[in-house]
Amino acid sequence: MTRNSSREEWADQIAALDSAPARKEPITVGRIVGTALELVRAEGFDALTMRRVAAALGTGPASLYAHVRNKADLDDLLIGTLSRNITLPEPDAREWRAQVVDVCGQLRDQFLRHPGIARAALNAPPANLDTLRITEGLLALFVAGGVAVRTAAWTIDALLLYVSAYTVESSLRGSVDRDEMLARLGMLPVNRFPLVVEHASELNSGEGHERFEFALRLMLDGLG
Amino acid sequence: MTRNSSREEWADQIAALDSAPARKEPITVGRIVGTALELVRAEGFDALTMRRVAAALGTGPASLYAHVRNKADLDDLLIGTLSRNITLPEPDAREWRAQVVDVCGQLRDQFLRHPGIARAALNAPPANLDTLRITEGLLALFVAGGVAVRTAAWTIDALLLYVSAYTVESSLRGSVDRDEMLARLGMLPVNRFPLVVEHASELNSGEGHERFEFALRLMLDGLG
DNA sequence: TTCGTGAGTAGAACAGTGTTCGTGTCCGAC
DNA sequence: GTCGGACACGAACACTGTTCTACTCACGAA
Structure with a gap:
């Protein structure tokens, strides 16, 4: 570990003071569906993209695919939660x-x-x-x-x-x-x-x- | 004009022996709608892409926008022609x-x-x-x-x-x-x-x- | 205590999409 | 014959969904 890398770690830790509580809570299907639904409510179905959902969760689109098979799968989950209401x-x-x-x-x-x-x-x-x-x-x-x-x-x-x-x-x-x-x-x-x-x-x-x-x-x- | 360029022209003219009759007929709304409809019939609505339609007409997607405002506009034209039947x-x-x-x-x-x-x-x-x-x-x-x-x-x-x-x-x-x-x-x-x-x-x-x-x-x- | 191991995370990239800009090209009217 | 304007189009932009590949990191076993 060079001095530089420890510096970076130090900076990361400082930055994590704010983002850590958001980053720490793991990505779950529930959180994905929740933010997706809120996104649709606010900006309509056309605004529902994997990237937008991921960004709202503070991550990249690839992370969603560990919990959701497809965009189509996500859509099904959405209408499922709506139906449950x-x-x-x-x-x-x-x-x-x-x-x-x-x-x-x-x-x-x-x-x-x-x-x-x-x-x-x-x-x-x-x-x-x-x-x-x-x-x-x-x-x-x-x-x-x-x-x-x-x-x-x-x-x-x-x-x-x-x-x-x-x-x-x-x-x-x-x-x-x-x-x-x-x-x-x-x-x-x-x-x-x-x-x-x-x-x-x-x-x-x-x-x-x-x-x-x-x-x-x-x-x-x-x-x- | 160098010799080379005239060679290219010569090659172009030869190539045009086949493609010219296709290229010559101008792009019209009717031809666009026709090929689009045929594309949908053969491969379904999801296959209907500006690029696919343009390719079937032997040109690029930009050429379509001189005759059709939008993809949405094209869609309207399609259901229009269907309704006319x-x-x-x-x-x-x-x-x-x-x-x-x-x-x-x-x-x-x-x-x-x-x-x-x-x-x-x-x-x-x-x-x-x-x-x-x-x-x-x-x-x-x-x-x-x-x-x-x-x-x-x-x-x-x-x-x-x-x-x-x-x-x-x-x-x-x-x-x-x-x-x-x-x-x-x-x-x-x-x-x-x-x-x-x-x-x-x-x-x-x-x-x-x-x-x-x-x-x-x-x-x-x-x-x- | 140390060492994997495997699940969860994410950056980068790929193949597509609709659409626009600017350049070219060619036909028809003056 | 020459000019003008409509048409054609290659290249590029900003997106999309999706996958590959590293990488972190907590947890349980030795």
Whole structure:
């Protein structure tokens, strides 16, 4: 050990006075998922890169691959943790439909709180344990409502697909300029788009999540 | 001009005997979209790269940006051309539902023929002229069926979202190992997933596009 | 106490990606 | 015939996910 190297060590130790407490806590899957989720919440799904997560943890991207197989694997973990936040109600045969709508609403809100993450939900494998928990819970609601299992399974499939698609779309149009949209529709040639032009305002109607709940009711009211 | 350079020119001219006819035809938006679509059809949406498209056209990626604003712009053009392939039926009040199902089926097939392109459809701006043509056509069918315009508009929105989500999902699971899936479901703890385990086969049922048509009927049968 | 040993960490690099800059080149209109 | 402007494109930039390869360092065995 030369004098120089001991000097460097000395400097490192001094620098470690600040960074040590951050460096010391080991990298775990939990910390990775946590910072990733926070990153998505703050800057959207496109900002979620291995480098950004690693940097937020004070390290390089290579360190993450000891705990996570892939970026795709990380995505699955994210939607898993999101799914774990969903509370499944005790089935009540008299208002099972409202309970289903509530669960879907929870999912929607979880997804919208983390803009763009629904894209990961569409790509996630259907065998994920946490999403299966939701499927189980929804299935129980349908069974309580007296719906045949096969019908219930297919309806649940459609519902979850719709929730994902809805959240994907509505999280990338951040508060659409409805006026702008109406103006554009107004510019269309009436002979080619008679209905669209005439009912432009109806096409763009729907406050908050009206369209969302409408679609859910559409699928549920035909059952039982 | 040295002798050498004229030699090079000579060599270039000889080489041009083959590449000239390919080089001569100018790059147009149509040729870009065509080769891009063919690329997606052959190798999937992930293989759609500016570089790949440019290479297939015998040039570099920079050349594309004279005709296309973005990759996102190219994606929009692609789903535009796909939408233009949809044939809209003349509304028949007696079987308007079947007509709607048919149009959605055309869309589904177009998307599945180009695996993964549905992801672009979800991100496409709703003001696209070609998709508005489809909206107009569907709206006409609903109006012929006596459905209120606002209800029709919202239902169409839900339908198109579902079609996109369905095709996204079913184009990335290339012929799922249903046996594998059933085996995994069988390994689940019965106390936590009683319904899923018991009805595993029902959960994975559905041949061809049965689930697809079921979901469409689900949304349509509640109307009118 | 000393010595591995193996898991966890991380720097550097690779093959890709979308996109832009500046230079070139060639065709058509004056 | 000459000029101008649209088009084409090589090179480069800032990114991305991922892997290779060293390297540290705490823990248990001899």
